[in-house]
Amino acid sequence: MIEFRDVSVTFDGNPALTGVDLSLAEGELGLVAGRTGAGKSTLLGVVTGAVPRFTGGELRGDLLVDGVSVIELPPRERAHLIGAVAQDPAAGFVTDSVEEELAYGMEQLGLTQATMRRRVEETLDLLGIADLRHRELRTLSGGEQQRVAIGSVLTMHPQVLVLDEPTSALDPTAAEDVLATLSRLVHDLGLTVLLAEHRLERVIPFADRICLVADGRVRIGEPAAMLADAPIAPPIVELGRALGWSPLPLTVRDARRLARQTPLGVDKAQLGADRARLGADRAQLGADKAQLGVVVARGVSVAHGTRTVLSDVDLTLAAGEVTALMGRNGSGKSTLLWTLQGGRARRSGTVSTPAGDPARMATAERRRTVALVPQTAADLLYLETVAAECEAADEGNDTSAGRCRSILDSLVPGIPGDRHPRDLSEGQRLALALAVVLTSDPDALLLDEPTRGLDYPGKRALGSHLSRLAADGLAVLVASHDVEFVAQVADRVLVLADGEVVSAGPVRDVVAESPSFAPQVTKILGPPWLTVDEVVAARERA
Amino acid sequence: MNRAIPLGLRSAAVLAAASLAGLLMLLWPLLLSVEPGARVDPPFLFLALLPLVLAVVLAEFSEGGMDARVLAVLGVLTAVNAVLRGLSAGAGGVELVFFLLILGGRVFGPGFGFTLGCTSLFASALVTAGVGPWLPFQMLVAAWVGMCAGLLPRRVDGRAEIVMLICYGVVAAYVYGLFLNLSGWPFLLGVEVPGATGGLSYLAGAPIWENLQRFAAYTLLTSTSTFDSGRAITTAVALAVLGPSVLATLRRASRRAVTSRR
Amino acid sequence: MTRLARDLHPVAWWVWAIGLSIAASLTTNPVILLTVVGCAVTVVWRRRSDQPWARAFRLYCWLAVAVVVIRVLFRILLGGSHGSHLWWDLPQLRLWPTDLILLGPVTGESLLFSLYDGMRLAALLLCIGAANALANPKRLLKSLPPALYEIGTALVVAVTAIPQLADSVRRVRAAQALRPGPRGRVGRLRRFLVPVLEDALERSLALAAGMDARGYGRTGDLTARQRLVTGALMLAGLLGVCLGVYAVLDGTVPGVVAHPLLLGGVAVALIGLTHAGRTVTRTRYRPDRWRTPELLVAGSGLMVGVTGVLLARLDVVVAHPAPMSWPGVPGPVLVALLIGVLPAVLAPPATRAETRAPVEVAA
Structure with missing residues (x-):
């Protein structure tokens, strides 16, 4: 269905892709995986036509869809063959209501009224969004928006669907x-799907083929074979590799079966002892630092108009601990962060820090007490260069020159000072925002969804930074839905649902109780295991 | 420097013809000659004619298709301008539209500037219920402001560029006020029947010089010293303070939106 | 049986309103003006929806009142009266250093003249305000001729982007409080204008990619010949308009030449506009259709407009009555003008929140 023939892309003489040969058959779902900057987006861009038209650069080779070369066609002339869905669906919407958005592409193709009506209805049913038809796009949730975005290209009946981190x-x-919607499209309509994603653990069960992109080279093959030596792998694969399972399990079900067949080789008693010691260590740490800066919230309620956003939330952030805040989108996570920071007014309840109630402080004092990195880290930045941002942070905090820069270097060394903050990678920009808020030397650090757009090594690096900051005495709170990241970094977890705390406690206990927040290792081996590293360490000791 | 909406010879000719037509419709009080004793009414016909003239220019600009990126940038800047206009509508004389219009015209070229002037005023009228007989005139003059910003010398840069833009902004702010006052003058004050004595109103058929004096007095008294100066000052201050960083931002966008186009 | 609510084609409302404003602009007869205003207000009152643009009609009403008041006050302030019926004799003031005379005697003729003149402008305003209140602006943008499709799309993008901008402003404002920075007013403005603008422009690139991916701009390219014809038509039309306007203004050109020249220019320009959009292969999903109510509404407006034109041509005394005499209007003219109020019944009721919401079948 889709075939690359010796495709190469160079940007200003630097090769981004070299000699790519790959093909996907009809009705296959291909997963594009690789580290950030490895060329995943370039590969997708070649298919959609965005490379070289939008990005510049030089493209050689040939691309065939259904046996016909499309490499010379601009994106708009490929619209009826290839449906492209961008990373942020809301940014790509042209109209403002669901039905009009679904019809927009067909209008451009000049289809007849009757055809358009029929296809809109089909698509609404196919994606299960018929009840949203009259809604305004702005009012939809993220998942609904993503499905509308997929629908808006499906109405043109493309043969290939390309998605960038959907x-x-x-x-x-x-x-x-x-x-699940995508998988249904593949099975029912025989659509060929090419999809790039960082969180492999979500997608691998659905993938027929994996295209591994590394250093501009692309290899394609069966998932199990490809993942055996891939530089990036989900926890399930890492576990399989560590325990020498073959063939590698790709679903939790397969892995469980293997786990039952091949015993871990770690004594249960040993495991229990490990765990007890670990708990004792942490308790000791907690007791030592409990008197140092903490944020304590009691009975916090927040309302938006007449709607309750948070009700009666209790929370304690201890110095030296990383707490994770989990829950669905819209469950009040961001609101809680802003309330703890003091920027959002409470309806009732108290928030106290060693310096007092953040809501009553002047902004400068608030910054020295609680630092927050918002979901879109770029909102914090406004200057033209990294160096200027650092200087502004130093000046504003009356700290010695170079402090912000040294914090930044300790997080991610070697970002050029003359770079524009908007041109940085996702991880670098987050580090810059972190450095800017940390310059004021706060007692507590709050982060809202920091793992967006980070690959596994990026998340691992962020995790170790947070652990180090906590070890330096900071109280850290991370809102995230990335269960694997939470399992790696958090000491305690608080789960919010509809503005209320549904469970709170040490990460092991909370995660063991709720299947939707359990990391893959817990699902496979059962509690108390959380991460592959733990399993490996325990086996080495045993 | 790139031009987002290329102005070919033909587009330039259409633009020139349309500008001439627009200028005639703005300056009619100074050009009208009447037979003595005849009744003179403001030519309401022009209110309907001017939108057509603008439509022809815009159709000419987008003929053969406008690039999706240029269109998206145009839409977004229009929205920002509409919001700025909405924000500044409350405060008398504080008018922030010009500042982004001038910078947009400067960075994206005269064709884009003209279009941005039209769409900005139209969109802000749509969302703030400002559609009225004055709208076509506002659109035309704002379009000129954007266009001329794009025609300023290209090679000036750095601090000199900002100074040049500030000077232009001040001139543009006053000229805009003058033209709009001129378009509203005969409507608001009425047309004087020849023979009557009246200080400020338009005297149909009088020599240009006399009418110019009357108009000068009218505009000085009503707005040049207040609203127009307010507009000039805000534009100048905004250009001085925000100009460099907004220019840099727009230029980044223009590099990404226009240069890689084939 | 009650009539089902639906939104009338926005262009029909505009045609109706333009018809009314033509009639209003061609007369200074207060009775005719009040009749036209009455028609417009009645129709708005009966047929407007509960959308924000419909609520703005009140603003136009206040503006219309202000226009009349300003017009009359200026007349009194600036003096220079004509006519013989002296109403007040105010003291004359010289505005130093000019030789401008303020105040002075106020005659009935001049006062009523400016009152009627002000009412004409106010009536025009109210007619446009009525169209603004009745026609859905978003659908109006979608009814633009194909030649203006790109500009229409840019405006749709702009209107859609405004709420997003508001979100962006709120987000950035909150985020900027998290870091230190300049505290001055202008510095603060920069701190949040730049991120908002960056955000908006970044979004626009994503939008452009989305539009391209969905086939925006896939219209067949025009041939060189077609382009030539379009360009020639547009240019010729505009030049015709230029000459026509000049001829109308310059008294030495007889009206027999001036008006056809102007109309010819307009016609050629319109042909150019349609020609430019001719090769477009795009279609519309659920377009607003012209059905009987649309035709009736537009027709009623046009009838009023034609009445106004005929009246101005044939009966100058009725169209522009002398200020100090009672302005009379013949019965047939009044009846013809009152056609303008018929859309209050002919047009279907506008959709409102309760009719838009999907109706749940009770279990």
Whole structure:
């Protein structure tokens, strides 16, 4: 259905893709995986036509869809063959209501009224969004928006669907919905899907083929074979590799079966002892630092107009601890962060810090008490260069010159000072925002969805930065729906649903109780295991 | 420097003809000659004619298709301008539209500037219920402001560029006020029947010089010293303070939106 | 049986309103003006929806009142009266350093003249305000001729982007409070204008990619010949308009030449506009259709407009009555003008929140 023939792309003489040969058959779902900057987007861009038209650069080779070369066609002339869905669906919407958005592409193709009506109805049913037809796009949730975006290209009846990180902004349940929809399209309509994604653990069960992109080279093959030595892998694969399972399990079900057949080789008693010691260590740490800066919220309620956003939330952030805040999109996570920071007014309840109630402080004092990195880190930045941002942060905090820069270097070394903040990678920009808020030397640090757009090594690096900051005495709160990240970094977890705390406690206990927040290792081996590293460490000791 | 909406010879000719037609419709009080004793009414016909003239220019600009990126940038800048206009509508004389219009014309070229002037005023009228007989005139003059910003010398840069833009902004602010006052003058004050004595109103058929004096007095008294100066000052201050960073932002966008086009 | 609510084609409302404003602009007869205003207000009152643009009609009403008041006050302030019926004799003031005379005697003729003149402008305003209140602006943008499709799309993008901008402003404002920075007023403005603008422009690139991916701009390219014809038509039309306008203004050209020249220019320009959009292969999903009510509404407006034109041509005394005499209007003219109020019954009721919401079948 789709075939690359010796495709190469160079940007200003630097090769981005070299000699790519690959093909996907009709009705296959191909997953494009690779590290950030490896060329995943370039590969997708070649298919959609965005490369070289939007990005510049030089393209050689040939691309065939259904046996016909399309490499010379601009994106708009490929619209009836290839449906492209961008990362942020809301940014790509042209109209403002669901039905009009679905029809927009067909209007451009000049289809007849009757055909348009029929296809809109079919698509509404196919994606299960018929009840949204008259809604305004702005009022939809992230998962709904993503499905409308997929629908808006499906109405043109393309043969190939290309998606760039369709689930990166979604909570686990919404992501499941979108992926299930895609899988239905592949099975029922025989659509060929090419999809790039960082969180492999979500997509691998649905993938027929994996295209691994590394250093501009692309390899394609069966998922199990490809993942055996891939530089990036979901926890399930890492576990399989660590335990020497073959063939590698790709679904939790297969992995469980293997786990039952091959015992872990770690004594249960040993495991229990490990766990007890770990708990004792942490308790000791907690007791030592409990008197140092903490944020304590009691009975916090927040309302938006007449709607309750948070009700009666209790929370304690201890110094030296990383707490994770989980829950669906819209469950009040961001509101809680802003309330703790003091920027959002409470209806009732108290928030106290060693310096007092953040809501009553002047902004400068608030910054020295609680730092917050918002969901869109770029909102914090406004200057033209990284160096200027650092200087502004130093000046504003009356700290010695170079402090912000040294914090930045300790997080991500070597970002050129003359770079525009908007041109940085996702991870670098987050580091810059972090450095700017940390310059004021706060007692607590709050982060809202920091893992968006980060690959596994990026998340691992962020996790270790947060652990180090906590070890330096900071109280850290991370809102995230990335269960694997939470399992890696958090000490305690608080789960919010509809503005209320549904469970709170040490990460092991909370995660073991709720299947939707359990990481893959817990699902496979059962509690108390959380991460592959733990399993490996325990086996080494045993 | 790139031009987002290319102005070919033909587009330039259409633009020139349309501008001439627009200028005639603005300056009619100074050009009208009447037979003595005849009744003179403001030519309401022009209110309907001017939108047609603008439509022809815009159709000419987008003929053969406008690039999706240029269109998207145009839409977004229009929205920002409409919001700025809405924000500044409350405060007398504080008018922030010009500042982004001038910078947009400067960065994206005269064709884009003209279009942005039209769409900005139209969109803001749509959302703030400002559609009225004055709208076509506002659109035309704002379009000229955007266009001329795009025609300023290209090679000036750095601090000199900002100074040049500030000077232009001040001139543009006053000229805009003058033209709009002229378009509203005969409507608001009425047309004087020849023979009557009246200080400020338009005297149909009088020599240009006399009418110019009357108009000068009218515009000085009503708005040049207040609203127009307010507009000139806000535009100048905004250009001085925000100009460099907004220029940089727009230029980044223009590099990404226009240069890689084939 | 009650009539089902639906939104009338926006262009029909505009045609109706333009018809009314033609009639209003061609007369200074207060009775005719009040009749036209009455028609417009009645129709708005009966047929407007509950959307924000419909609520703005009140603004136009206040503006219309202001226009009349300003017009009359200026007349009194600036003096220079004509006519013989002296109403008040105010003291004359010289505005130093000019030789401008303020105030002075106020005659009935001049006062009523400016009152009627002001009412004409106010009536025009109210007619346009009525169209603004009745026609859905978003659908109006979609009814633009194909030649203006790109501009229409840019405007749709702009209207859609405004709420997003508001979100962006709120987000950035909150975020900027999290970091130190310049505290001055202008510095603060920069701190949040730049991120908002960056955000908006970044979004626009994503939007452009989305539009391209969905086939925006796939219209067949025009041939060189077609382009030549379009260009020639547009240019010729505009030049015709230029000459026509000049001829109308310059008294030495007889009206027999001036008006056809102007109309010819307009016609050629219109042909050019349609020609430019001719090769477009795009279609519309659920377009607004012209059905009987649309035709009736537009027709009623046009009838009023034609009445106004005929009246101005044939009966100058009725169209522009002398200020100090009672302005009379013949019965047939009044009846013809009152056709303008018929859309209050002919047009279907506008959709409102309760009719738009999907009706749940009770279980």
